[in-house]
Amino acid sequence: MELNWGLILATVASAMAAVVAGIGSAVGVGMAGQAGAGVISEEPEKFGSVLVLQLLPGTQGIYGLLIAFVIATKAGLLSGGSAITFDQGLQFVFAALPIAFGGLVSAIWQARVAVSGIGLVAKRGEESGKAIILTVMVETYAVLSLLISFLLVNGVSIG
Amino acid sequence: MIVPMKRLTLIALKSDEEKLMHALQALSAVHIIANEPSQESAHIQELENDVQRFKNAFLSLKRYAQEKKGLAPKPEISAEQLRLKLDEALEDCFEYETLERELNAVRAEIEKRQALLKTLEIWRELETNIEDIKPTRSVSYMTGLLESSRIKDLQLPEGAAMELYGEDKGLRAVLAACKTSELESLQRSLKEAGWIDFSFPNILGTPLENIRRIEEEIGQLLKEEAGLAARLKEYGKLRDEFALGQDAASVRRDREKARTELLKTNTAFVLEGWIRSDEEEKVISAVKQVTDIFYADMRDPSDDEVPPSVVENKKLIKPYEAVTNLYSRPDPRGIDGTPLMAFFYFLFFGAMLSDTGYGIVLFIGGLLYNKLMKPSGMTEGIVKVLIMGGISTAVWGVFIGTFFGLDWNVFLGTPAGTFPLLFDPMVEPMSMLFLCFGLGIVHMLFGVCIKIYMCIKAGDWAGAVFDNLSWIFIVVGLILFGLAPAVKTLGIGMAASGGVLVLLFAGRERNNILKRAIKGAGSLYNVTAYLSDMLSYARVFALGLSTGVIGNVLNTLGGMLYNSFGSGLIMQGIAFLITAALMVGLHLFSLGINVLGSFIHCARLQYVEFYGKFYEAGGIPFTPLGYRTKHVKVIGS
Incomplete structure (x- = not known):
């Protein structure tokens, strides 16, 4: 039986975007959540700002999902698959790289800032806005990765 | 202003x-x-303790009496009333604290007894009085625990005997006895088998008698606990009083603290x-x-x-002060960035969210929250910024976006290509990217213009022309150069003249011509900063993408779910209900996460790319002696 390498590669690309970026977010949200629980045990009223900080490293996973979905739609993976050549499949794989790894690494580093930010909120609750902004600075690179991944996926010509 | x-x-x-x-x-x-210098006197400390006392009582009350939560603004009260109610509230708070302490003491007693009960349980069948288990002249006793699996291999020395009792977690309670002369060898063999010494607590009677007594005591204590908890629950109706007390106490503390600071x-x-x-x-x-x-x-x-620093702005601009304050208040001798930034914030926020459905929900939700909760301070500002952002989002959605993640043409049934009015970023990503960069350049150059204005106002003409105007020349010139062949020459001319200005005058404070040129060349390198600032506006597109595509993903999932139910009226009905409920929840989640992202990323564009060009931060907040309350709103008497 002949394998449809194009379709397989497109599936790999889609899965990779979701999984690798998702791992980053899972680790990140987990780290921030642990730090947050400590603060909430002392001061439950800070739940709101801590929750926002915990959520921030979670966006990379969503960006990953987004690219995964765009690839899946474009390659017709959700409806049985369209004719994808080997080259196109490989293009999808490389197009998924930015958000996969940009997302993975930025989520974890963003979580580190979020953890420190949660420490800041514990000491000075009124400065939570600044903690959020410091954390979002890291996300810039996830956003840029998302953009490039999208443009590259968009640029694969099918049909 | x-x-x-x-x-x-x-x-x-x-x-x-x-x-x-x-x-x-x-x-x-x-x-x-x-x-x-503010003295931490005992008096102030006492007042601070009162505040904390109320705060703790307010928070711990949740454990005994459920809180009825609803959306409601803070109750209003006059300053006079607030002051008068403080003493009564303090008294109630003391009573509450005493009760709570009693309850905690009872609970500690119960725990202590339960722990004791657990240790005695395995000795239940020992029918000797505990105080009688002590060595006589010729016989010694040992009480302890042994792993049950090792008991059958145990070799007891001559003249020793042991009795087995209850078992807990694989450990058997053992009473061993032997002639006093054999004690050492008994100890040795038991130790080899993993013996753990057990000594009874200082009680009289058989274990069973004690177990019965302790169980009875626990029963008594539990009754007492329930009684106390019920009385504490009564205090649930005093929750508002404690909240009021906390505010009254902190108002008093603020005033008294200020008094200690007077000469x-x-x-x-x-x-x-x-x-x-x-x-x-x-x-x-x-x-x-x-x-x-x-x-x-x-x-x-x-x-x-x-x-x-205190700023005063028109009603529509005022909410955006919250965004500026998140960054830093303006230097009182500088310029207030809020009125200059507000429009751009409005513009970029909508472009980032860019979904008409979400915009409408955000607008209505914000209005309702504002109406019901009457927030104040920072929250009020943010809520109003979001309400306006909702409008902007709804409008942008028509031009470049979607409706709850749905393609406009699918939603309205219009022929393909009608909506969105401007272009579809999913189809023409490069157009969208250029739109973002274009808006970004306008935004940045506007910032530079403000800096020029500030320089001129301060009499620094050289700064205005050489450090700022020159850059407008360079950026605009380069854009013209790239834009169309017709204005190519004009563009290159502008960029070059700007470049020359920077090269010659950026290091104007140096006299040595060589050093000056080096400084100028270094400044010219700043062109990369403008480039990276411009690229930063790509986030507008990326965030818009994330809203549209996530909404789309959710809709596709909803469609799959809906279709997975069979046909037939009943199944269709169930499918509709389940899918609708799920869709509402998921879209609200998507809205929440995207609003958060848009709010913060939009703020970042203001802070770094815009304020970076001209804003002088570092003002201290104006905190007049007043009523800084948490739970109630003090109104003029």
Whole structure:
């Protein structure tokens, strides 16, 4: 039986975007959540700002999902698959790289800032806005990765 | 706009001090400067304790009585009422604390007994009085625990015997006895088998008698606990009183703390502080109502004094102050960035969210929240920014976006290509990217223009032309160069003249021509900063993408779910209900996460790319002595 390498590669690309970026977010949200629980045990009223900080490293996973979905739609993976050549499949794989790894690494580093930010909120609750902004600075690179991944996926010509 | 401040010096009689401070607190217009280093006196500490006491009581009450939560604004109360209710609230709070302490003591007693019960349980069948298990002249006893699996291999020395009792977690309770002379060898063999010594607590009677007694005691204590908990639950209706007490206590603490910071003689005191220049009259008349014997002086700040910064803006702009304050208040001698930034914030926020459905939900949700909760301060600002953002989002959605993640043409049934009105970023990503960069350049150059204005106002013509105008030339020139062949020459000319200006004059404070050129060339390298700033606006597209595609993903999932149910009216009905409920929840989640992202990323564009060009940060907040309350709103009496 002949394998449809194009379709397989497109599936790999889609899965990779979701999984690798998702791992980053899972680790990140987990780290921030642990730090947050400590603060909430002392001061439950800070739940709101801590929750926002915990959520921030979670966006990379969503960006990953987004690219995964765009690839899946474009390659017709959700409806049985369209004719994808080997080259196109490989293009999808490389197009998924930015958000996969940009997302993975930025989520974890963003979580580190979020953890420190949660420490800041514990000491000075009124400065939570600044903690959020410091954390979002890291996300810039996830956003840029998302953009490039999208443009590259968009640029694969099918049909 | 930054409000000019005046430095107030007020001297009055000490006998009027208390009344005056009450009046000033009600006025909430004087930012007091500590003349005396604030002393952490026992008095202030006591007042602070009261605040904490209420706070703890308020929080711990949740454990005993459920809180009824609903959306409601803070209740209003007059300052007079607030003051009068403090003593009563304090008394209730003391009673509550005493009860809670009792309850905790009872719980500790119960726990202690339960632990004891657990250790005695395995000895239940030992029918000897505990106090009788002690060595006699010829016989020694040992009590302890042994792993049950190792008991059958145990070799007891001659003349020793042991009795087995209950088992807990694989450990068997063992009473061993032997002749005193054999004690050492018994100990040795038991130790080899993993013996753990057990000594009874200091009690009399058999274990069973004790178990019965303790169980009875626990029963008594549990009754007591339930009684106390029920009484504590009664305090649920005092929740509001505790909340009020917390505010009353913190108002009192603030005032008393301010009083310790005043400079005093035997008969008079001196109050120094900052007031808004448009509130001079208000302050003086408030003082006059208390006393006629006073001296007040109000002057402009001197050069070495930094007053707190207060800004005043029109109603539509005011909410955006919250965004600026998240970054930093303006330097009081600088310029207020809020009115300059507000429109761009509005614009970029909508472009980032860019979904008409989400925009409408955000707008209506924000209005409702504002109506029901009547938030104040920072929250009020953010809520209003989001309400306006909702409008912007709804409009942008029509031009470049979607409707709840649905393609407009699918939603409206219009022929493909009709909507969105401008272009579909999913189809023409490069157009969208260029739109973002274009808006970004306008935004950045506007910032540079403000800097030019500030330089000219300060008389720094050289700074205006060489450090700022030159850059407008370079950026605009480069854009013209790239835009169309017709204006290519004009563009290159502009960029070159800007470049020459920077090269020659960026290092104008140096006299050595060589050093000057090197400094100029270094400054020219700044062109990369403009480039990276411009690229940063790509986030507008990326965030819009994330809203649209996530919405789309959710809709596709909803469609799959809906279709997975069979046909037939009932199945269709169930499918519709389940899918609709799920869709509402998921879209709300998507809205939440995207609003958060748009709010913060949009703020970042203002802080880094826009404020970076001109804004002077570092103002201290204006915190007049007033009613800083958490649970209630104090209204004028």
